[in-house]
Amino acid sequence: MRVFNCEACGHLIYFDSLQCVHCGAAQAFLPDQLRVGILQSSDATSYTPSSDLTARYRPCAHRHNISLCNFAIEPSDPHQLCVSCRQTEWLPDSSNPANELRWAKIEVAKRRLFYTLAKLGLLDPHGHRVPEPRFSLLADIPGSTPVMTGHASGMITLNVVEADDDERARRRLALREPLRTLIGHLRHESGHFYWDQLIAQSAWLEPFRALFGYENLDYAQALQQHYNKDPLDTRWSQSAISAYATSHPWEDWAETWAHYLHMVDLMETAASYSTSITVPDIPSSGPQMICNPLGNVPLNFSVMQAQWVPLTLLHNSLNRSLGLEDAYPFSISAMAWDKLRFVHDLISDYRQKSGFAVPAL
Incomplete structure (x- = not known):
């Protein structure tokens, strides 16, 4: 998750910020622009929105209840909820x-x-x-x-x-x-x-089966067999991202998909802070700037893979410095990497065919 800057004063704000702690400007995430902007509100008198369009956004009806939703609603959207x-x-x-x-x-x-x-x-x-x-x-x-x-x-x-x-x-x-x-x-x-x-009705189904297995296995029986396994058996680590992933091809896919979303979110956060990584035991490799996999330019999966390991080592080392458990308690096998690459290629193919482009910020 990237960080943002207040459009009124330039102070650091976050994706879920409701107000700038520096100048008091009301903040809202603008879904159509995928950015945080200033929201015109009755309690904000010390700033001017950067554009008339931004001023016309409305807050979600859940902004002022316990949900504290900071999403805005487009001017043309008749709904009360974001x-x-x-x-x-x-x-x-x-x-x-x-x-x-x-x-x-x-x-x-x-x-x-x-x-x-x-x-x-x-x-x-x-x-x-x-x-x-x-x-x-x-x-x-x-x-x-x-x-x-x-x-x-x-x-x-x-x-x-x-x-x-x-x-x-x-x-x-x-x-x-x-x-x-x-x-x-x-x-x-x-x-x-x-x-x-x-996947289900697409040309990706057979490549999925070749990598994850056939999804027509009895699901309930597969889960029962999984929960009957010895919990100390770690052979799953050779082929999957988690023990639960070995229960059924659908769960293998869902666990891998979730892990890929973990990856792109953490890498975007690191890139947002201009994080540079040098692996301690390979100092000759020099510093590497963490790339943003959610940017305008599609990122090669090999680059993501190469940067992921040192980034998670840094993340775990920072946690250990505070006496906390590892934030990233995973070790990815070669086969699990192949499955993550499959997710990456599938999403990249979909984005290309749909003509999606990240809004310019």
């Missing part, structure tokens, strides 16, 4: 204050997913292209079947208890997962959605 909030079709019981807070946390992660998918050309930031993923954010009801996180027919369902840090940590430890985050859940489930859109 293009990201409109994707959420079902919400949990709002009479429970805990559910309100959970919903707000999930919407933050969902807006970040929207940004990455839009930058990759997979979503229309104007909200006109269909189909696009829809979301159902539900809470368990006592006496009823527990809500299962998953995807079906374009609807991504997330059990909102995943927004509770303690519960998410408990599940991560119980399932022996290296990483479990809200954005990770959403990226994973979006992978299932885009498998249907980009």
